[in-house]
Amino acid sequence: MRVAILSDIHGNLSAFESVLADIHESAPDLVLHGGDLADGGSCPGEIIDRIRDLGWQGVMGNGDEMLWRPESLDDFASQSSAPSALWVSIREMAAETRSTLGTERLSWLGRLPVAITQNGFAVVHATPQSCWKAPPEGASPEELNQIYGLLGVPIVVFGHTHVPLVREMNGSLKLLINAGSVGLPYDGDPRASYLLLDESKPAIRRIEYDVERELKALSSCASPHADWTARMLRASYPQLP
DSSP, X not given: OEEEEEOOOTTOHHHHHHHHHHHHHHOOSEEEEOSOOSTTSSOHHHHHHHHHHHTOEEOOOHHHHXXXXXXXXXXHHHTOOSOHHHHHHHHHXXXXXXXXXXXXXXXXXXXXXXXXXXXXXXEESSOSSOSSOOOOTTOOHHHHHHHHGGGOSSEEEEOSSSOOEEEEOSSSXXXXXXXXXXXXXXXXXXXXXXXXXXXXXXXXXXXXXOHHHHHHHHHTSSOTTHHHHHHHHHHTSOOOO
């Protein structure tokens, strides 16, 4: 079975449409999403509507949880050492996205599961315990097996960090894969990223899209701090607001 898994779209319709065209060509048997669908980009409602129309199942990201349950952002921010200005900007962006999406879409986000387990693999946004915090880059195999081994499958796919990764593991967990980000890559490569999993063989697909089109859409959208998202798209790397 061939499965496409795409994560962290963040409202970027330009990138999403290019990935969707590539998925149509690669013709997987199943498509799943890894969460963080809407917040931060120019077209949050359109992304959710398209995914629902396509019937794709997926998991909840932290960006999804903070939209339907704002206190989850406050809980995480209260434990973070990041500058307070970061959380102020995120709250303002989330408030605008929440208003744009409306009650029905927010309710749909709130029903997304934390994990999806299929025959031989599982999808989470960050970890099975939390959609807010992924293990550090230098986490040991023992730590990773302890975190993701709970899912009871040999292959686990996650997102959240916006940096694609394929890591071979020992023990019951054989592969730990980060699908990267469709809409907001953080690895210096502006191309959209998603995972094509052919049985147990992973391939990270990098898809070029019209970044300038998305930058133009951001400049005319209602989202506060759209200039911050634009700087991250240009850099393909995280920035402070």
